[in-house]
Amino acid sequence: MPDRHPGFLSVMVPAVLIRALALAAAGAVFLLPLARSAPAAPAIGHFTLANGLEVVVIPDHRTPVVTHMLWYKVGSADEQPGKSGIAHFLEHLMFKGTAKNPAGRFSQAVATIGGQENAFTSTDYTGYFQRTSREYLKTLMEFEADRMTGLVLTDANVVPERSVILEERNMRVDNDPSARLSEQVAAALYLNHPYHHPTLGWRHEMETLNREDALAFYGRFYAPNNAVLVVAGDVTADEVKTLAEETYGRVERRGVFGPRVRPQEPEPIAARQVAFADPRVTQSSVQRSYLAPSAARAKPGEAEALDVLAHVLGSGSNSLLYRALVVDKRLATNAGAWYVETALDLSRFGVYATAATGVPLSKVEAALDEVIVAFLERGPDADELERAKSRMIADYVYAQDNQATLARMYGAALTTGLTVEDVLARPARLRAVTADAVREAARLYLDKRRSVTGYLVKDIKDAAPHEEKRS
Amino acid sequence: MPDRHPGFLSVMVPAVLIRALALAAAGAVFLLPLARSAPAAPAIGHFTLANGLEVVVIPDHRTPVVTHMLWYKVGSADEQPGKSGIAHFLEHLMFKGTAKNPAGRFSQAVATIGGQENAFTSTDYTGYFQRTSREYLKTLMEFEADRMTGLVLTDANVVPERSVILEERNMRVDNDPSARLSEQVAAALYLNHPYHHPTLGWRHEMETLNREDALAFYGRFYAPNNAVLVVAGDVTADEVKTLAEETYGRVERRGVFGPRVRPQEPEPIAARQVAFADPRVTQSSVQRSYLAPSAARAKPGEAEALDVLAHVLGSGSNSLLYRALVVDKRLATNAGAWYVETALDLSRFGVYATAATGVPLSKVEAALDEVIVAFLERGPDADELERAKSRMIADYVYAQDNQATLARMYGAALTTGLTVEDVLARPARLRAVTADAVREAARLYLDKRRSVTGYLVKDIKDAAPHEEKRS
Numbered sequence: 001m002p003d004r005h006p007g008f009l010s011v012m013v014p015a016v017l018i019r020a021l022a023l024a025a026a027g028a029v030f031l032l033p034l035a036r037s038a039p040a041a042p043a044i045g046h047f048t049l050a051n052g053l054e055v056v057v058i059p060d061h062r063t064p065v066v067t068h069m070l071w072y073k074v075g076s077a078d079e080q081p082g083k084s085g086i087a088h089f090l091e092h093l094m095f096k097g098t099a100k101n102p103a104g105r106f107s108q109a110v111a112t113i114g115g116q117e118n119a120f121t122s123t124d125y126t127g128y129f130q131r132t133s134r135e136y137l138k139t140l141m142e143f144e145a146d147r148m149t150g151l152v153l154t155d156a157n158v159v160p161e162r163s164v165i166l167e168e169r170n171m172r173v174d175n176d177p178s179a180r181l182s183e184q185v186a187a188a189l190y191l192n193h194p195y196h197h198p199t200l201g202w203r204h205e206m207e208t209l210n211r212e213d214a215l216a217f218y219g220r221f222y223a224p225n226n227a228v229l230v231v232a233g234d235v236t237a238d239e240v241k242t243l244a245e246e247t248y249g250r251v252e253r254r255g256v257f258g259p260r261v262r263p264q265e266p267e268p269i270a271a272r273q274v275a276f277a278d279p280r281v282t283q284s285s286v287q288r289s290y291l292a293p294s295a296a297r298a299k300p301g302e303a304e305a306l307d308v309l310a311h312v313l314g315s316g317s318n319s320l321l322y323r324a325l326v327v328d329k330r331l332a333t334n335a336g337a338w339y340v341e342t343a344l345d346l347s348r349f350g351v352y353a354t355a356a357t358g359v360p361l362s363k364v365e366a367a368l369d370e371v372i373v374a375f376l377e378r379g380p381d382a383d384e385l386e387r388a389k390s391r392m393i394a395d396y397v398y399a400q401d402n403q404a405t406l407a408r409m410y411g412a413a414l415t416t417g418l419t420v421e422d423v424l425a426r427p428a429r430l431r432a433v434t435a436d437a438v439r440e441a442a443r444l445y446l447d448k449r450r451s452v453t454g455y456l457v458k459d460i461k462d463a464a465p466h467e468e469k470r471s
Numbered sequence: 472m473p474d475r476h477p478g479f480l481s482v483m484v485p486a487v488l489i490r491a492l493a494l495a496a497a498g499a500v501f502l503l504p505l506a507r508s509a510p511a512a513p514a515i516g517h518f519t520l521a522n523g524l525e526v527v528v529i530p531d532h533r534t535p536v537v538t539h540m541l542w543y544k545v546g547s548a549d550e551q552p553g554k555s556g557i558a559h560f561l562e563h564l565m566f567k568g569t570a571k572n573p574a575g576r577f578s579q580a581v582a583t584i585g586g587q588e589n590a591f592t593s594t595d596y597t598g599y600f601q602r603t604s605r606e607y608l609k610t611l612m613e614f615e616a617d618r619m620t621g622l623v624l625t626d627a628n629v630v631p632e633r634s635v636i637l638e639e640r641n642m643r644v645d646n647d648p649s650a651r652l653s654e655q656v657a658a659a660l661y662l663n664h665p666y667h668h669p670t671l672g673w674r675h676e677m678e679t680l681n682r683e684d685a686l687a688f689y690g691r692f693y694a695p696n697n698a699v700l701v702v703a704g705d706v707t708a709d710e711v712k713t714l715a716e717e718t719y720g721r722v723e724r725r726g727v728f729g730p731r732v733r734p735q736e737p738e739p740i741a742a743r744q745v746a747f748a749d750p751r752v753t754q755s756s757v758q759r760s761y762l763a764p765s766a767a768r769a770k771p772g773e774a775e776a777l778d779v780l781a782h783v784l785g786s787g788s789n790s791l792l793y794r795a796l797v798v799d800k801r802l803a804t805n806a807g808a809w810y811v812e813t814a815l816d817l818s819r820f821g822v823y824a825t826a827a828t829g830v831p832l833s834k835v836e837a838a839l840d841e842v843i844v845a846f847l848e849r850g851p852d853a854d855e856l857e858r859a860k861s862r863m864i865a866d867y868v869y870a871q872d873n874q875a876t877l878a879r880m881y882g883a884a885l886t887t888g889l890t891v892e893d894v895l896a897r898p899a900r901l902r903a904v905t906a907d908a909v910r911e912a913a914r915l916y917l918d919k920r921r922s923v924t925g926y927l928v929k930d931i932k933d934a935a936p937h938e939e940k941r942s
């Protein structure tokens with residue numbers, strides 16, 4: 001399942017594709033005994049093996065469970081032109097086995113010991129994770145280290161898997177009008193940067209991906225010195241270090257990985273609009289994406305200000321957009337805003353609204369714009385600012401409660417240009433956000449020239465954007 | 472100067488960049504004694520040297536002049552991501568001299584003998600041409616063959632030339648609002664194909680292009696087996712063959728050049744709009760580009776039908792768009808249509824109109840759409856069809872009169888997937904176009920889901936696209 005922003009349509013989220021492979025039996029209590037006491041900030045372990053593998057250890061001794069994640073610093077934005085989808089295809093193919101561990105053995109082992117496993121691909125990273133009882137950590141590491149170099153692909157196991165990813169695209173995008181529109185919005189938003197192509201890939205290119213493509217991508221990007229290991233759970237940094245050296249440590253460093261340089265965007269200068277009509281659409285909606293800096297690319301404090309901005313404007317039923325469009329004016333059945341902080345390059349800020357039955361989309365968009373224009377004038381008031389900050393800091397604290405969420409926080413940070421310190425500093429940085437900083441971020445980035453507005457309608461005749469008032 | 476479609480704003484034409492380097496003194500009569508008698512169809516010579524260089528000879532014995540053009544099958548769509556502009560930059564750098572002929576010697580020789588020279592870069596090809604008195608043909612070939620492999624670049628000659636291309640971008644695009652909009656329209660139109668990036672390059676990438684980039688591009692693409700020599704003028708095919716073997720024939724074949732495969736577009740599904748505001752705009756205008764097949768990619772007869780369609784809809788003051796918008800309704804000061812037939816991959820069909828003073832752009836676009844919708848219903852009438860075809864065939868015949876135009880016709884065809892036979896067959900193919908074929912082409916390709924509509928305005932408030940009527 002894709003990542004979800006709270007209260008937000010799944011289709012507008014960043015393209016992180018996750019698949020649950022072998023879910024443990026529901027209700028296996030020993031796996032999920034969520035302790036509700038407020039956890040202390042963990043003492044993070046952070047070191048690098050001789051072969052370049054970066055390791056992060058997040059001790060969490062509440063239960064005898066470990067979460068083991070291996071993150072590669074490669075995603076769909078690192079694909080070469082014409083090969084869209086190869087990062088995600090390789091993620092699937094990583095389950096096809098090695099000489100030492102033939103297809104299925106790794107997954108079966110995880111299932112046998114009552115574990116869970118998952119894999120995910122985004123624009124910037126590809127990750128593999130398992131969660132098991134703590135005593136199996138070394139086993140997980142042995143399996144994962146083995147497939148870092150030992151993958152065996154044949155046409156016999158590659159070709160059928162290609163049908164699987166095509167079917168996945170069918171299900172997730174082609175049969176979902178809002179996902180199709182989101183793909184078009186991203187393609188129109190990024191004029192030059194590879195974020196313009198979908199992580200799943202364009203269908204016509206996916207159809208041509210083959211064994212050689214997968215092995216070339218694997219050979220180029222899968223190496224200990226291009227990966228980050230994140231282990232969270234009932235372990236110490238020293239234990240993890242020893243185990244990692246005995247397993248991953250035996251994999252040789254390969255290639256040289258400098259800064260990840262992708263084609264960058266020209267200065268955005270023109271507002272864009274995309275209309276997509278599909279007879280399956282039951283409620284029209286409007287979504288707008290603005291180019292906005294990611295945490296890795298922002299000036300100090302700016303990403304946190306954008307984050308607060310998204311919360312004030314559009315997170316939950318108390319947000320400005322929801323109150324104005326849904327509660328007060330009854331023009332929409334949903335409305336909100338979001339910001340993707342985690343990205344190696346230029347990221348996105350979004351707003352959206354779903355029209356109430358019978359309300360023209362032009363009216364909904366006009367109301368949405370009114371909220372933004374008013375906000376640019378006044379910024380957040382003291383109460384709005386404090387509520388948003390408190391809630392976000394609380395969210396951060398609650399996230400410590402979930403081992404996998406916590407591990408993902410670090411993995412995503414370290415594969416998108418951030419550091420362990422950046423993750424730890426988040427509450428303090430949120431606390432420091434001022435009303436002026438939020439308003440300034442809104443003024444800088446909620447500029448239509450940086451944006452693409454998408455209209456999702458049943459009939460193209462309903463897609464007419466609203467006529468703006470002349471001054 | 473960029474290529475111009477008759478009566479069309481310079482900014483919407485395909486990105487062919489030509490530079491006149493050493494113009495001969497105006498009025499040098501011996502160079503341009505345009506014979507006005509209708510020329511016979513020339514007997515084209517067409518052969519390939521042992522090293523793979525393809526040669527086309529177009530005899531034209533009216534005056535003792537030759538036009539010598541060397542075309543490389545490489546353009547901006549062959550650039551690697553992040554290096555936009557390198558094809559055009561290299562075109563400039565090709566004048567920096569070789570070990571044998573230091574900088575300036577070639578151009579000076581052409582100027583001394585009273586010749587002209589030019590170079591041009593498009594998305595699909597890069598060309599170099601000279602026109603001189605016939606006795607200098609071998610000299611031209613020697614110079615051109617020498618710089619096919621002998622180019623010497625140093626930081627001292629590369630870095631200042633980079634300032635030249637940046638200034639060229641300033642002049643042609645950055646200081647021209649309509650050119651900026653056209654760049655944005657193309658970028659939004661092509662979601663995956665490299666036609667989405669400008670031939671001049673994105674400024675921020677041009678700024679980083681260096682000697683190594685230029686030499687890598689040169690080494691990869693400049694080879695006799697990736698080039699087409701076109702010689703038009705007072706020569707025979709046998710003479711040219713002998714001279715070409717003595718000059719170009721000495722350059723060794725290099726590399727292997729198969730079909731040029733670029734990332735292709737996904738099926739277009741969503742109408743897009745781009746608004747660009749600039750205080751320098753004096754008259755608002757609207758332009759729309761639709762994805763349409765090039766001659767090389769179209770089904771038989773389809774490209775000619777699109778060409779006729781562009782003429783009927785929007786070529787000249789008797790066209791449907793001009794008559795409706797400018798003459799009858801007085802909403803616009805100009806209106807028209809165009810089609811780019813010559814492209815290796817998916818090409819474009821365009822319509823445009825410039826608003827009359829005080830007329831809202833939404834009204835102009837609505838009128839433009841009305842003309843298109845009516846045309847989709849009825850197609851061209853017999854008179855419109857015949858007039859367009861006659862005029863286009865006449866244009867083709869008149870083009871034979873101009874040696875350089877004729878040579879360009881063949882060079883562009885052979886570097887974009889067409890053949891000598893395709894060029895020769897044009898009048899017959901135009902004659903065969905039926906009203907049904909034109910209407911069918913319009914129905915297939917004038918579909919908004921295949922299009923981007925661009926709005927050029929002084930103030931963004933004037934950019935609101937028109938509200939479409941609800942059925």
